[in-house]
């Protein structure tokens with residue numbers, strides 16, 4: 309989209325293995341550099357003018373001669389190429405193939421349909437992991453007994469601290485009486501393949517199911533109900549803290565899996581389940597060959613500089629497939645999110661256009677400050693800067709204001725300056741926190757009053 313704006317007269321081609329592509333819609337500013345948005349699915353044929361599309365898989369790049377080849381043998385000459393091939397779910401392995409067949413990851417529509425299929429007859433499901441996907445499943449799964457196995461001492465550790473975790477758990481235990489019941493969502497999934505003759509239908513269905521990661525609000529389009537309606541429908545799962553899976557076996561007595569957990573204190577615990585969801589992170593995905601090897605980062609991502617350039621001539625990368633290779637600013641770090649995929653894609657587009665036009669561009673300001681707007685356990689959540697004290701060592705203090713079922717505000721302060729914030733609920737503090745972090749205002753003189761509910765700090769610092 310950025311290239312169609314910067315280079316409207318050039319040929320822009322989208323090569324994608326999936327005939328369904330996702331893009332951002334309903335972009336709403338939450339603060340100066342912070343947006344919330346929805347992600348919509350489109351068939352490649354409905355993309356905006358100015359973008360050519362080919363549904364095929366990239367197989368080989370000859371960066372020296374500026375051409376690429378697809379799996380069906382199509383050769384495409386290009387001037388500049390940007391790789392946005394995302395990632396794949398990192399899935400826990402139980403060792404044996406037969407057991408691994410009952411451990412699933414979540415990435416795209418295909419994997420959610422698989423989850424739904426297994427849930428339909430499941431009584432017990434184990435969630436492994438303590439990040440974004442695990443937190444969403446813990447909140448959305450119903451009519452099934454959920455066993456949530458986490459390495460940490462509190463839930464949702466990749467996003468929040470123990471205090472916020474407690475806030476979510478209390479709210480889940482005592483839902484706000486005034487809240488209306490959760491609106492049922494229509495389970496409508498339009499398959500573009502219905503229009504095609506049956507001969508292509510299977511291939512098209514495969515293509516339209518595989519593809520981009522699910523992104524925000526994916527669970528609104530799918531019913532994540534299990535096979536035992538009598539279980540406490542949306543209760544908080546049974547949580548196994550400070551635990552790792554030590555062994556998975558086929559139960560001798562029935563078809564269930566028998567799982568042995570090992571706690572950090574060395575003790576063990578056993579549980580049984582029908583299948584395991586491994587919500588254990590993302591593995592960057594670049595399953596194509598190149599004439600020169602990529603410089604890869606430790607996490608397997610393609611290393612990019614602040615202009616989103618890889619080490620291959622005129623080859624760029626953006627989103628989950630890449631790893632930020634530039635020195636991180638004081639308030640920014642990479643997290644594989646739609647929020648950052650969108651920012652990196654726009655930066656790569658501007659960077660390619662600048663080279664093409666012989667101009668100079670500078671890195672977008674959004675890489676100065678980590679910002680992310682999301683929902684966790686039904687609450688609006690804003691994460692800013694080093695919201696969990698990332699890389700601050702022990703040299704910081706926390707200031708927290710909490711109103712049960714309403715809001716949880718945490719400031720991360722270092723030498724009196726705001727370095728990060730977690731804002732849960734409708735706090736209207738995002739822009740104020742952005743400014744305080746970026747300006748480095750010394751808040752020492754205000755003491756704890758900075759979060760005094762009777763003082764409107766949004767007004768005060770406006």
Ligand SMILES: Cc1cc2nc3c(=O)[nH]c(=O)nc-3n(C[C@H](O)[C@H](O)[C@H](O)COP(=O)(O)OP(=O)(O)OC[C@H]3O[C@@H](n4cnc5c(N)ncnc54)[C@H](O)[C@@H]3O)c2cc1C
Nearest residue numbers: 325365366394519520521523524627628644645646647649
């Ligand atoms: C269950 C789930 C929930 C999430 N929720 C959120 C959320 O609430 N908020 C948020 O910010 N982030 C969320 N994320 C993360 C977010 O989805 C990803 O960070 C984002 O999609 C990354 O975008 P991308 O374009 O880099 O990769 P992707 O979205 O994975 O897109 C990659 C595309 O490349 C295609 N492709 C791959 N290889 C090839 C090839 N060789 N040839 C041709 N095409 C290829 C794929 O088919 C796909 O269409 C979630 C992720 C998951 C899995």
Ligand SMILES: NC(=O)C1=CN([C@@H]2O[C@H](COP(=O)(O)OP(=O)(O)OC[C@H]3O[C@@H](n4cnc5c(N)ncnc54)[C@H](OP(=O)(O)O)[C@@H]3O)[C@@H](O)[C@H]2O)C=CC1
Nearest residue numbers: 436437438439440441442466587588589590644645682683
């Ligand atoms: N609302 C949102 O913004 C959402 C964002 N996402 C994003 O999508 C991507 C995929 O989500 P997800 O898969 O949840 O990844 P996350 O990185 O969010 O979480 C992975 C979790 O799994 C843990 N883990 C990793 N390996 C193991 C293991 N072998 N055993 C036990 N635990 C393990 C990690 O612990 P540790 O960190 O200690 O390694 C971490 O708690 C992420 O980038 C995430 O940020 C997904 C859903 C919602």
